[in-house]
Each structure stands twice: as structure tokens, then as C-alpha cells.
Amino acid sequence: MADEALSAGAVARRLGVAVTTLRTWHQRYGLGPSEHVPGHHRRYTPADLARLDIMRRLTAEGVAPAEAARWARQAPAVLPPGRLGLNRRATAVRDGGGTTIPVGRAGPVARGVARAAMRLDSVAIGAAVAHALGADGVVPTWDGLLRPVLAGIGERHAATGGLIEVEHLVSRCVSEAFATVARAHPVAGPARILLACADEEQHTLPLEALGAALAEAGVGYRMLGARVPVAALVEAINRTGPAAVVLWSHTRVTADPDQLTAVLAAPRRPLLVLAAGPGWRADTLPAGVVRPVNLAEAVSLAVAVRDSLDQSTAG
Amino acid sequence: MADEALSAGAVARRLGVAVTTLRTWHQRYGLGPSEHVPGHHRRYTPADLARLDIMRRLTAEGVAPAEAARWARQAPAVLPPGRLGLNRRATAVRDGGGTTIPVGRAGPVARGVARAAMRLDSVAIGAAVAHALGADGVVPTWDGLLRPVLAGIGERHAATGGLIEVEHLVSRCVSEAFATVARAHPVAGPARILLACADEEQHTLPLEALGAALAEAGVGYRMLGARVPVAALVEAINRTGPAAVVLWSHTRVTADPDQLTAVLAAPRRPLLVLAAGPGWRADTLPAGVVRPVNLAEAVSLAVAVRDSLDQSTAG
DNA sequence: GATTCGACGCAGCAATCGACGCAACTCGTA
């Protein structure tokens, strides 16, 4: 029970900064004990300590102190990437065979989309996807409907070599649906999140899903699209100074960690760098890069960044 | 006191222009912070930001920067995002260069799109393109606006090697706009036209333009998308029995005439086979293949096929 | 008596300042 309240000296020693700095942070950035009577000693609760720890970590990573403080002040400890378990088990429904796409137990809607895809019926695909997006939202639709269908097509394609036209057709329809969602949710503020594919990477759909989810959540973003060379990515970062950068890599060959290193070494280093997609290997990622396991996790991280204002130096 | 005043860098990042440009605008057009002591840092108030936003919006609409600045300077600081005057050039103002995309004499709207593209401002691009599509229709917009801009980007990309991210961004925006057009014109009848890229061909945009134009004309079509192998194309033809097939090839390497031969040899041979795109060479095309020189020609051919078909079945 | 408080000052460094120049685009003219 000794963690009730820490004195300023104890906190300073624990964080590795001077006591005076702690006072400065309190005065300049409002980053102090939540309950403090002027003139009396500061007593830091564990929550205050967590805030200060975020501040310390961000400044250690090169984020400008004022910005780091803003981030730390309004962060309800979002940095630990918690597991958002959502393995929803569906009831085992048997469905007929024929020339279809394996969708596993993704439900009847997925099966319907798969059949429409085999018919090359883009109207039906678009209608079904749009309806699902409107009814369930982007993230559930992606996880529960689109990813299973696309995975099924991919599986089939890998096994038989055919079905390429089906894959393209579904991709286009899904892409259109995402674009419609994004257009239906215009975002007022400036775009603080940059979405880009890794170099040579041409799978844009997951990034578009993320974009649609962000638009749904009211977060502005900039989408660079497929095959972004490192130089172009760094230039875009310098030009627009995003708070977060999401780099998507679908396969291992496009997941060159040097791209992430280049992003981290940019003059205007983003607050948050996300390495998304199955291509990245966790053990080769440079320090300071977060690897979301989920669309949902990527969205929540990006939403958390939204509230951080820019103004790198002006206080 | 946090968001009262923005630094120059923060404003530049928010607008998507370089910091030096901001200073230039201040010096040349008097478009700077209302209270600024020479030698001291510039602090932009929300009102100043609103002025700059007017400047940004006007330039994105194609207004010459000097004129846009004049407009923004004497704006009552509170101009909601209403539609301002359209692309009418009042006085003969010379329009300069800078780091832009050459659009030739394609008009102020093209220049506005080019400027917005350089700023990676997808919202402005999408709005301008959507407005042009709605006002002028697909074919004129493609020939008069989109193709010049895209050609300018391509030229510049070929010359300098950069600008890839701009190219992707514009492509995506245009693609979304086409999709929106297609969705706004639902076609009742069956899809009799099949649109496909040649094998290994990945430029989809011209095909999407054709699709949007067909939708606008009330002609149903099926879009297969990029990189369609010959086998997949033939199978799709057999499965759906289209009256016309459009095969797009952008570069010469993807324009293998054997693909056209295979289409002509399909069990359900289409009434009309179009070899579209600059990749095809007229002297190597098999007999029975038509080569449209234009988007307009492709559209009119497709419309003709539809009409003749309707006559034969319904008459 | 040890520690912390608020206030103040100082040195290092990143961002910005003003000035200047360059390259590129458009347009009028020869």
C-alpha cells in the first residue's frame, strides 16, 4: 500500500529527471499531481505517474516536449496494446457446395457475396457490402464478411490458379463501398494520419478499410495508396507532418524494416508509427514502431492520436 | 492558450504547403498574421488561418494565386465553406509556375486540381472532380480535365522520377469519383459490355472512365479490372456472354494480339471486340477488331451495340 | 533539519526570420 502517493523527489528519481524539471512540467504543461494545493507539497498518484511515464517515453523517442505533454495529458493509458478479443463463434450451419468460394463459418451474407462474385455480379456484391457496412459498421464488416470472402478467393486462387477476375471484381466493389463510406463521413479537421503501402506493395484494400473506419470515427486521414517508395513517403511526411503513419505490408518481401527506420528518422518524426499487415516480422521492427494485430486496434490507436493538437513548438 | 496561435510550421503543415511559401504569401500578398512584429516569429490566429484557408480553397479551384490572395485578404474572415464563384477568370491575370504540374492550356480547373494534388489534398481533388463530372459529364471531364492532369503528372514523373505518391493519390480520387458516378446511374437491363485490362496491364483508370461514361449513358457493363489473364477473360466471356468486349492496353508490352484472337475464338463470340488504349498497334490487330481512338468513340460504339441488341430482341 | 515550494536566470538547440535565387509554367509577341 505504499503506492498511495509519491513525493516529487521520489518521482524524479524514478523517472530519471531533475526535481526542478518536474516542477517545470507542472507549471508549463499542467502535467502534475491531479490534486495539488498551491504552496503545499506535490503528491503523485499512480495515475499521475503513468502520465509522466508517457511523457518520459515520448520525449525519449524524440517527440517535442510540448506535444508529448499534450499527448500525455489526455491519454488514458492507451499505449499498452491490449488484446481486444473478439472471437465470436457462430453456429455451425451447413451449406451446399458447388462452384463456390470457401468462406468458412463467416455466415450466410458472406456466402451470398461469394456466389454473387462467382456470377461476376458487381451490382449484387456492391449492394450487399454497402448494406453490411451501413448496418454493422466498417470494422465488423471487414472482420466478419469481407476478409473471409477475400481470403476464400485467395485460397482458391492459390490452389487452382484461376479466379483472378473474381478477385479483381470483388476488390473493386469493396473499394467503391469503402469510398462511399468515406465520402459519407466528411471530416472537418486537418488530416493527421497518413496511410501508405510499403514500397512495391500493391494491396490497398486493408488500408482502404482502415480509411473507411477512420472516416466513420471522424478521424481525418491522408491516403497515399499503393507502391509508395521510401523517398516519396518521407517527403510526404515532411510536407504534411502527420501525427501518425500507417505503413501496410501484405507480404514479407515488401516488408523492408528500413522503410520504418527511414520514417523514424524523418525530420518531422510522427508521434506514432504503425507497421500494419501480415508482412512485418515482429522481431525485425525497429524500436518505437507499434504493430497492431487488428483493424480494430489500428483504429483505436489512431483515434487516440486524433486529439493531440499539432503546433510542434508553439505553446 | 494552447490553440490560440499557431506557428508558421504548424500552419504550413496544416495547409500542405512549405513554410517558405507561407512567408512568400505574407511578403507578396500581405497574407500573414494580422499582428506581426518584423523579426519576431509569426503567430497565426484562427482568423488568419481562416484567411489562408480561403486562399487554399480558391487556388484549389483554379483561381490564380494573386487574385485568390486579393479575395482572401478582404474576406470578412468568416466565410463558411459555401461555393464561391466558379471558374470564371475575371481579368487577364498571368498565371505562373512554381512547383506545379504542367497542364498546358487545359483551363483553370485543371490547374486547381494540379495544385491540390501537389498539396496531397484529396478532399479538394475529389470535390473538384466530382463537380466537373456532374456539371460537364464524364467524357468532357475526362478529355478536358483528367487526362491533361494525369498526363502532366506522368510527364513529370518520367522526367524527375518523383511524384509517385501524387500520381497514386489523384488516381484514387478519380477512381472514387467514377465509382460515384456509376453508382448514381443504376442500369436496369443486363450487362452486355465487358470491360477488361489486358494481361499484366494494371492501368485501370481509362477503363473506369469508360465505365462511368457507359453508366451515364444508361448502358450496363461488367468491369473485370486489372491484369486479366487470357484464360480468365475467355472464361468470363463464356460465362456471361457479353455483346461487346473492351480490352484495354496502356503500353505496348501488354498489348499481345493473341489475347484478341483468343477472344474472337471464344465459343460465344462477342458481337464487337474493341482494342482500346495506346498500347495496341493497328497493323497487328486481327480482323474483326475495332480500335477506337477516343473515349467518345468507344462510348458511342458501345451505345450502338446496345441499341442494335435491344432492337433485335425487343422488336 | 531535510525537503520542497515558487521565482528567476542561463546555456544549448531547434525552429524561424528575412533576403536572395532558381526552376518551371503561362502567355503574349515576333
Added chain:
DNA sequence: TACGAGTTGCGTCGATTGCTGCGTCGAATC
């Protein structure tokens, strides 16, 4: 068709500004 004039965005350079961490000092707190 070629070329010069007018515009425009932005990179560069040396100087300046202002943010940042921390030390110091007299008074107050524990």
C-alpha cells in the same frame, strides 16, 4: 515555332528568436 516577360512555389544561408531542461535562492512545509 521560338523566345522573353511575368508569376509562383520553394530551397538555401547566416542571423535571430524562443523553447527546454536544469541550477540557484530565499521562504514555506513536513
